[in-house]
Amino acid sequence: MLSESARMTTAHEASFRVQYPNSRPRAARIIALDPESAALVNEVSKRKWNGAKFFTSLSFTAESGPGTTDQGMKAWLGDLAGRAMDLASEVAESDFVVVITAAGEDARAASVIAAACKAHNKSLIGLVVPKDGASEEDVGTSLDHLRPHTRMLVVASGRDYIETMLTALRA
Amino acid sequence: MLRKEQNDYLCQTDPGTPMGTMFRAYWMPALLSEELLEPDCPPVRLKLLGERLIAFRDSEGKLGLIDEFCAHRGVSLWFARNEECGLRCPYHGWKYDVTGQCVEVPSEPAESGYAKKVKLKNYPLIDKGGVLWTYMGPPEKTPPEPMYEFCTVPLNQTFMTKRLQESNWLQAMEGGIDSSHVSFLHRGDLSTDPLFKGAGGNKYNMQDLSPVFEVVENEGGLLIGARRNAEDDQYYWRITPWVMPCYTGVPPRGDHPIHGHFWVPIDDENCWAWSYDYHPTRPLSENEVSAMKDGKGIHVKYVPGTYRPLANKDNDYLMDRAGQKAGKTFSGIEGIGMQDASLQESMGPICDRTKENLVGTDNGIIMARHRLLRAARALTEKGITPPGVDPEHHKVRQAALLLKRDVQYKDGAKEALKVKPGVRQTSV
Numbered sequence: 001m002l003s004e005s006a007r008m009t010t011a012h013e014a015s016f017r018v019q020y021p022n023s024r025p026r027a028a029r030i031i032a033l034d035p036e037s038a039a040l041v042n043e044v045s046k047r048k049w050n051g052a053k054f055f056t057s058l059s060f061t062a063e064s065g066p067g068t069t070d071q072g073m074k075a076w077l078g079d080l081a082g083r084a085m086d087l088a089s090e091v092a093e094s095d096f097v098v099v100i101t102a103a104g105e106d107a108r109a110a111s112v113i114a115a116a117c118k119a120h121n122k123s124l125i126g127l128v129v130p131k132d133g134a135s136e137e138d139v140g141t142s143l144d145h146l147r148p149h150t151r152m153l154v155v156a157s158g159r160d161y162i163e164t165m166l167t168a169l170r171a
Numbered sequence: 172m173l174r175k176e177q178n179d180y181l182c183q184t185d186p187g188t189p190m191g192t193m194f195r196a197y198w199m200p201a202l203l204s205e206e207l208l209e210p211d212c213p214p215v216r217l218k219l220l221g222e223r224l225i226a227f228r229d230s231e232g233k234l235g236l237i238d239e240f241c242a243h244r245g246v247s248l249w250f251a252r253n254e255e256c257g258l259r260c261p262y263h264g265w266k267y268d269v270t271g272q273c274v275e276v277p278s279e280p281a282e283s284g285y286a287k288k289v290k291l292k293n294y295p296l297i298d299k300g301g302v303l304w305t306y307m308g309p310p311e312k313t314p315p316e317p318m319y320e321f322c323t324v325p326l327n328q329t330f331m332t333k334r335l336q337e338s339n340w341l342q343a344m345e346g347g348i349d350s351s352h353v354s355f356l357h358r359g360d361l362s363t364d365p366l367f368k369g370a371g372g373n374k375y376n377m378q379d380l381s382p383v384f385e386v387v388e389n390e391g392g393l394l395i396g397a398r399r400n401a402e403d404d405q406y407y408w409r410i411t412p413w414v415m416p417c418y419t420g421v422p423p424r425g426d427h428p429i430h431g432h433f434w435v436p437i438d439d440e441n442c443w444a445w446s447y448d449y450h451p452t453r454p455l456s457e458n459e460v461s462a463m464k465d466g467k468g469i470h471v472k473y474v475p476g477t478y479r480p481l482a483n484k485d486n487d488y489l490m491d492r493a494g495q496k497a498g499k500t501f502s503g504i505e506g507i508g509m510q511d512a513s514l515q516e517s518m519g520p521i522c523d524r525t526k527e528n529l530v531g532t533d534n535g536i537i538m539a540r541h542r543l544l545r546a547a548r549a550l551t552e553k554g555i556t557p558p559g560v561d562p563e564h565h566k567v568r569q570a571a572l573l574l575k576r577d578v579q580y581k582d583g584a585k586e587a588l589k590v591k592p593g594v595r596q597t598s599v
Contacts, residue, residue, distance in 0.1 A: 005484040005517070009337070011440065014519035023528045096531060125531040140579050143385075150383070152531040154538065157388040161541060168529050168537040170172050 026095040028052040028171035031077060031113060034105035036131055041100060044162050045080055052171035053090070055079055058109045075112050091116040096123040096169070099146065100162060102131040104138025107145035114149030126150035129159050173524040173540065181543055182339045182521050184436040185221035193547040194220055194416060195308035196560050198317045200433050200445050201296060202226055202303040203333060207234065214258060216249045220307060221438045225249060226296060227269070229256045234298065235269025236305055238291035242273065267291055300324075301331045302445075318562035319418065320590045321431070321449040329449035330428070330463050332470045334508065335479045338515050340417060340442035341540075342522040344434035346511045347419030348535045350397045350411055354380045356510050358501050361424075366448070366459065366468030370425030372571050372599035375399045375407035382409075386534050387581055391415060391564025392542065394588065395535040396580045405573045407599065408580050410588065412567045413539060415546060415559035420569035421469065423598035428455060429569060430469050440520035443478075446470055446508065452595045471508045480509055488513040566590040570597045 007013065030045075030052060032038035038056035045054035057078035068074045075087035091097060097117055101107035110126065117124040126146035128139060139155060146153055154165070173181070184191040199219065206215050207228040214227035216239055223239040225248045233256075239247055241260040248267070251258040257274055259266040265286075266275040271293035279285040294305045295313070300322025306313050321329050336343050346352070354376065361373045379399035387394045392413040398406040409422035420431035433445035446469045448455070455463075466472035472481040482489040488504045495503030504513045515522075529537060546557035558564060570587035574580060587597030 003485050003487045005487045005513075009484055009516055009519055011520050014521075014523065017523065017526070022526060123531050125534070140582070143579055144577075147385075152383070152534050153385040154534050155385070155387045156538070158545070160545075161538070164541045165534065165537055168172055168533075168540075169531070170528065 023170070025050040026170055027093060028166065028169065029055065029090050029094040029097045030166065030171070031055045031058065031097065031099050033058070033099055033101040033107045033109050036102035036105055037100040037129060040102075040129060040159055040162060042080060044166070047163060049166070049171055052166060053079065055085070055090075058087070058112065059084070060112075075116070087113065088116050088119070091122055092120045094122055096125065098125045098127060098166070098171075099150075100127045100129060101142050101146065102129055103134035103142050104131060105142065107142050110146050110149050117149075123152075124150050125165075126153040127162065127165065128153070128155045129162065130157060172527055172529060175525055177540075177544065178521075178524045180547070181540060182341050183439055184340070185439065189547040189551045190416075190543070191220055192308075193543075193550050193557055194436065195306075196312070196314070196550065196557055197308075197416065198297075198304045198306045198314065199435050200302045200333070200443070201236065201305040201435075203331060204298050204301045204303055207303065211253045214249060214251060214253055216247065218437050218441075219305070220436055222307070224294070225251075225258070226303070227251075227253050227258055229269050230254070231256060233269045234296040234303065235271070235293065236296040237267060237269075237271035237293040240291075241265055241267075242289045242291060243276075265289075269293070300329055301326060314560045315562050318565040319414075320451065320566070320568065321429075321447040323592070324449055324451060325454070327454040328451070329447065330455055330460060331445065331447045332463070333443050333445045333478055334471050334473070334512070335437075335477075336434075336442050336444045336512050336516065337440070337484060337520070338442065338512075338518065339439055339521045340434045340436040342515045342518050343442050343444055343512070344417050344419065344432075345536050345539070346515055347421075347432050347434065348393070348395055348411060348413050348539055349533070350384065350395055350409070350535065351382065351532045354382070356501055356514070357507050359499065360507055364467055364507070365462045366427050366430075367424050370427060370599065372407060372409070372424055375401055375599075379407075384532055384534065385580065386538050388538065388542070389567070391559045391561070391567065392418075393535065393538055394567075394581070396584075398580070401573055404576050406576055406580075408570070408572055408574055408584060410570045410580065410584055411535075412569055412588070413535075414564055414567065415557060416543060418559070418565075420567070422569045422571040423596050424571065425598055426450075426595075427598075428459060429596050429598075431569065432469070444508070444512065450596075451591075452593060466506055466508075469508050471506055471512075480512065482506070482509045482513070484513075484516055568596060571599050572597050573599060 032041040055077040060073040063074035076084040225239040264277040271291035273289035382397040385396040395411040401407040417434040428448040549555040574583040
């Protein structure tokens with residue numbers, strides 16, 4: 001007599017797997033950290049997504065109260081329609097956050113986003129994409145900016161990886 | 172998550188499929204050298220990439236890998252007599268040499284030349300590092316021989332086994348680059364397995380169960396770094412190389428031999444999990460080889476006379492619920508190799524990736540799939556040689572090391588990740 005494992009691991013048995021969804025859409029926030037990556041994010045945002053929200057700029061205003069940075073500043077994300085959205089609120093409503101920078105660009109703003117993620121216990125993924133003329137040192141600079149803050153850091157050799165990763169994560 | 176058509180694209184390796192075409196650009200492990208040890212030894216039948224083949228060593232010691240079936244009436248040449256420099260079909264006496272050329276058709280006059288018109292498909296077979304390797308692509312594109320370090324060190328420094336895994340190759344290979352499962356599935360083995368225990372780095376694995384990952388593309392595939400907190404403002408890094416399409420290295424522990432795998436498709440629902448151990452600078456000790464033969468480390472015990480694991484799906488992998496409950500093992504299955512294989516086979520013959528929910532720490536897997544898809548398209552549409560074919564891409568080592576927190580692992584581990592003959596591995 002066949003064991004349970006032998007009976008249950010056939011292709012025939014695989015066809016009986018329940019067809020109900022096993023997860024709900026996840027709220028992803030994708031934030032470009034520099035103008036170069038902002039253009040990429042803008043392009044990628046035009047595809048069909050499961051509720052992912054894309055932001056192409058980060059700015060600060062001098063405010064106090066909940067959601068302010070250590071320096072007493074409030075951070076604002078710029079969305080694709082040009083609206084300013086409160087960083088802390090966006091992070092709080094998310095399931096995970098992705099920050100994207102082009103190699104060698106200034107990615108120090110990641111620390112502010114990381115602080116918001118930490119405050120709300122959200123996972124932060126960092127993605128470094130290539131830039132024309134960028135050197136190994138440029139990649140290193142980007143990694144320096146992101147490494148202290150991310151749970152997963154990816155250095156991609158192609159810009160098409162953004163879409164691949166977001167699709168894989170059901171963003 | 173992958174769409175069904177993407178999943179099919181990656182999982183199917185039969186002749187004519189895009190991924191099958193890509194696999195046929197590489198030298199692949201086909202058999203262990205021990206399977207064809209002597210001239211005129213029994214032939215061995217095998218299936219690779221969906222093709223049924225027969226391998227043999229002729230009277231002069233030459234290796235042959237040819238179509239399994241006699242061109243006359245389709246008899247399996249596993250029944251053949253291996254004699255006088257060829258395989259003779261026992262049905263009507265047709266005989267083939269190591270190139271698959273028919274050299275005798277007894278029922279036809281020798282002068283007719285009929286035998287010359289019959290030739291079975293053949294592939295090259297070379298013996299290197301205890302492994303018989305084959306290349307199944309176009310002869311004019313045969314790449315240079317493989318240069319993985321385990322197959323270039325003296326034979327007394329290396330040990331290779333293979334085991335049948337009853338699942339598609341991709342879900343098996345993905346386990347090799349999925350560093351985040353180690354702290355769960357394999358916990359316990361670090362302190363008990365003779366091929367792991369005692370290494371200084373083990374304590375970091377046990378202390379920090381939330382490693383942080385970095386995935387970096389390199390010429391041949393990927394480097395997947397997992398870092399854990401260590402003392403004195405340092406990180407403990409474990410760096411896993413993946414060389415396309417199916418080679419994965421396991422970061423070393425102390426002075427134990429280095430190990431890793433090849434994941435070679437048999438057909439779409441089975442693969443060979445090849446497991447190597449080697450040491451770059453010294454012979455393996457008797458104790459080490461004895462442990463490997465006993466199924467320790469990444470190796471397994473076998474059903475006698477086969478390469479099928481003793482714990483397999485027919486016996487529910489010898490599941491030990493009491494051991495699971497007592498914490499002897501995390502999953503109830505004994506041995507690292509079978510802990511992985513049991514779960515990967517439970518996904519079904521071909522994992523349905525349309526239903527999976529990946530998270531950020533799965534980026535090594537996401538990137539590997541991305542690179543495989545990209546390379547297979549580039550090869551089939553533009554004829555571009557895929558990464559991992561160039562033997563220079565094979566010269567990468569896995570590493571485990573302590574680095575100051577402000578040092579990039581790609582820089583700090585740069586030398587550690589290079590193969591240097593006669594130089595010990597970098598390990599903690």
